[in-house]
Each structure stands twice: as C-alpha cells, then as structure tokens.
Amino acid sequence: MSEALIILILQAAVKYGPDAGRAIVAIFTKTNPTKDDWENVFVLMEKSYDDYVKPAPPTTTTVTTVTPTP
Amino acid sequence: MNKKITIPFAAAIALTACLFFLNAGCATPELAAYRTLGTTTVLVNAAMNGWGDYVRAGLATPDDQIRVRGAYEKYQASMRVAKSVALAMKDSGAINDPVWMQVVNAVTKSANDVINLIAKFVPSVKPITQ
Numbered sequence: 001m002s003e004a005l006i007i008l009i010l011q012a013a014v015k016y017g018p019d020a021g022r023a024i025v026a027i028f029t030k031t032n033p034t035k036d037d038w039e040n041v042f043v044l045m046e047k048s049y050d051d052y053v054k055p056a057p058p059t060t061t062t063v064t065t066v067t068p069t070p
Numbered sequence: 071m072n073k074k075i076t077i078p079f080a081a082a083i084a085l086t087a088c089l090f091f092l093n094a095g096c097a098t099p100e101l102a103a104y105r106t107l108g109t110t111t112v113l114v115n116a117a118m119n120g121w122g123d124y125v126r127a128g129l130a131t132p133d134d135q136i137r138v139r140g141a142y143e144k145y146q147a148s149m150r151v152a153k154s155v156a157l158a159m160k161d162s163g164a165i166n167d168p169v170w171m172q173v174v175n176a177v178t179k180s181a182n183d184v185i186n187l188i189a190k191f192v193p194s195v196k197p198i199t200q
Contacts, residue, residue: 020112027108031101035160038153041104044111045149049139052122 099167100159103174107152110181114145117185124191134191141187145180152177 010021030037121138124130130138152173159170 020116023112024109027105027112030104033101033104035157038104038156038160041108041111041156042149042153044115045146045153047115047118049118049142052118053125053135054122056126 099170103156103170106174107149107156107177110177111149114142114181114184117188118142121188124188130191138184138187141180141184145177145184148173148176148180 027041121130125135155169155173
C-alpha cells in the first residue's frame with residue numbers, strides 16, 4: 001500500500017468518519033472488480049438532492065418521572 | 071458552525087488531488103475507472119452531506135440551492151451514463167478505452183463542479199483549480 005493511499009484513507013476516516021475510510025479501503029483493495037462491485041459504486045449517487053437537505057429528524061427524549069415514595 | 075462545515079470541503083479537495091495522483095500508475099483502465107468513480111462518489115457524498123448541514127443551518131439562499139441542485143443533478147446524469155457503460159462493459163467483457171476515458175472525464179468534471187460550487191459558499195475553501 002503506497003504512502004499516498006494511506007494518507008488518503010486516513011484523511012477520509014478522520015474527516016468523514018470511519019465509514020468513508022472503509023469505503024475507500026474497499027475500493028482500493030479490489031484488484032478485479034466484479035459486476036456487483038460496480039453496482040455498489042453507483043448506490044451513493046442515487047441519493048437525491050432532497051435527501052441531503054431534508055430537515056434532521058427530531059431527537060426524541062425520554063422523560064422519566066420519579067414519584068417520591070411517601 | 072461555519073468551521074464544522076468547511077472541513078469536509080477542504081478535505082474533499084485534498085482527496086481529489088490525491089485520487090488523480092494515485093490512479094496515475096494503475097494497471098488497467100477498468101481498475102483506474104473503478105477507483106476513480108468509487109472515490110468520486112464517496113467525496114461528492116461527503117461534500118453534499120456538508121452542504122446539507124449548510125442548508126439546515128439556514129445559510130443557503132433559495133438561489134444557492136437551485137444552483138447546487140442543478141450541479142448535483144448534472145453529476146448524477148453523468149454517473150448514470152457511467153453506470154450503463156460500466157455494466158455493459160462487464161456484460162460484454164469488452165473494454166473500450168476511449169469511451170472509458172470520456173465517461174470518467176465527464177464524471178470527474180461534473181463532480182468537481184459540484185464540489186467547487188459548494189466551496190464558493192464557504193469562504194475558507196479554495197476551488198480545486200487554484
């Protein structure tokens with residue numbers, strides 16, 4: 001594995017999180033990509049613009065009420 | 071907030087530069103195309119995630135959003151062409167180098183357009199061409 005590739009993977013992992021780093025490792029470790037590998041490459045680009053900018057789902061908070069015992 | 075958003079774009083530009091360097095010595099055109107397109111989708115996805123944060127922070131105007139949407143949809147269109155060519159190539163087993171080069175160049179150009187356009191809205195990010 002070349003030094004530049006290691007830097008690329010580390011940067012991706014640090015900046016974008018482990019998933020991006022893993023994705024790039026998976027891409028660069030293939031020496032003979034299959035049709036399924038190619039299909040997987042195109043999964044991300046199917047995400048629509050609206051998917052990226054949609055409001056974040058509201059965070060749910062569980063409130064536990066403790067009733068003091070008499 | 072701004073600092074959080076700028077980091078992925080700066081990294082995306084650095085990663086794109088690394089990507090071209092890494093692919094320079096690849097053995098086959100297919101493998102080079104696979105790596106370039108695969109890494110491009112990861113980078114554009116990261117940039118778009120950053121753009122999503124920017125929009126949700128209320129910093130993007132409707133006009134900004136129309137422009138980025140247009141660039142992203144253009145990128146998607148070029149990726150769809152790449153997908154059909156890649157899968158047809160896998161089915162037939164024939165590799166047409168000039169077609170590959172054209173397709174990959176179109177995708178990387180449109181991906182750079184998306185990243186550069188998004189970078190325009192974030193002052194600390196410089197376009198790839200600088």
